[in-house]
Amino acid sequence: MASASDQVAAAIAGELRLLDPSVRSSRALAAQLLDPEFVEVGASGRRxxxxxxxxxxxxxxxxxxDGPRAEVSGMAGVLLAPGLVHLTYETAFGEERARRSSIWRREQGSSDWxxxxxxxxxxPRA
Structure with a gap:
């Protein structure tokens, strides 16, 4: 079993890949990183x-x-249980900022997060 820090690092790597334009623009690449049971509550409030x-x-x-990219700060994670990691961080697109929370899961017997x-x-803007 991978250590807690290795599991958190794997989740962080996945989160950063999802912020990469080459992944965001490719349904196939994004599908490799989203769990089939994925749900998001976006900063807009939309589910x-x-x-x-x-x-x-x-x-x-x-x-x-060639467009704007999210500036990421303060990314940190904690192992909730083997194969389950909670990440928190902040993003900025210009003056728009959001606090983000993600839960990453690795299915038993799989190496994919x-x-x-x-x-x-x-x-809120200051």
Whole structure:
């Protein structure tokens, strides 16, 4: 069994891959990282399912190679149970900031980590 720090590092690597424009713009690559039971409550308040997110992700901010990218800060994680990691961090797109929370899961017998749940909460402008 991988150590707690190895499991957290694997979840962080997956989260950062999902922020990469080449992954965001590719349904096939994004599908490798989203759990089939994926749910998101976005910073807009909208609830997203696996299929909805895969369909919308290529058109979202951060998907264009030459477009704006999220600035990530304060990413940290904790092992909730073997194969289950909770990440928290903050993103900024210009002056728009959001606090984010993700739960990553690795199915027993698999080496693949997938995003199970994500929530974005807007940070009010100062």
């Amino acid at each position: 997203w399912t696996y299929e909805e997110m895969l369909a919308a992700l290529p058109g979202m901010r951060g998907a264009a190679q 997938r995003l199970l749940y994500h929530q974005g909460t807007p940070v």
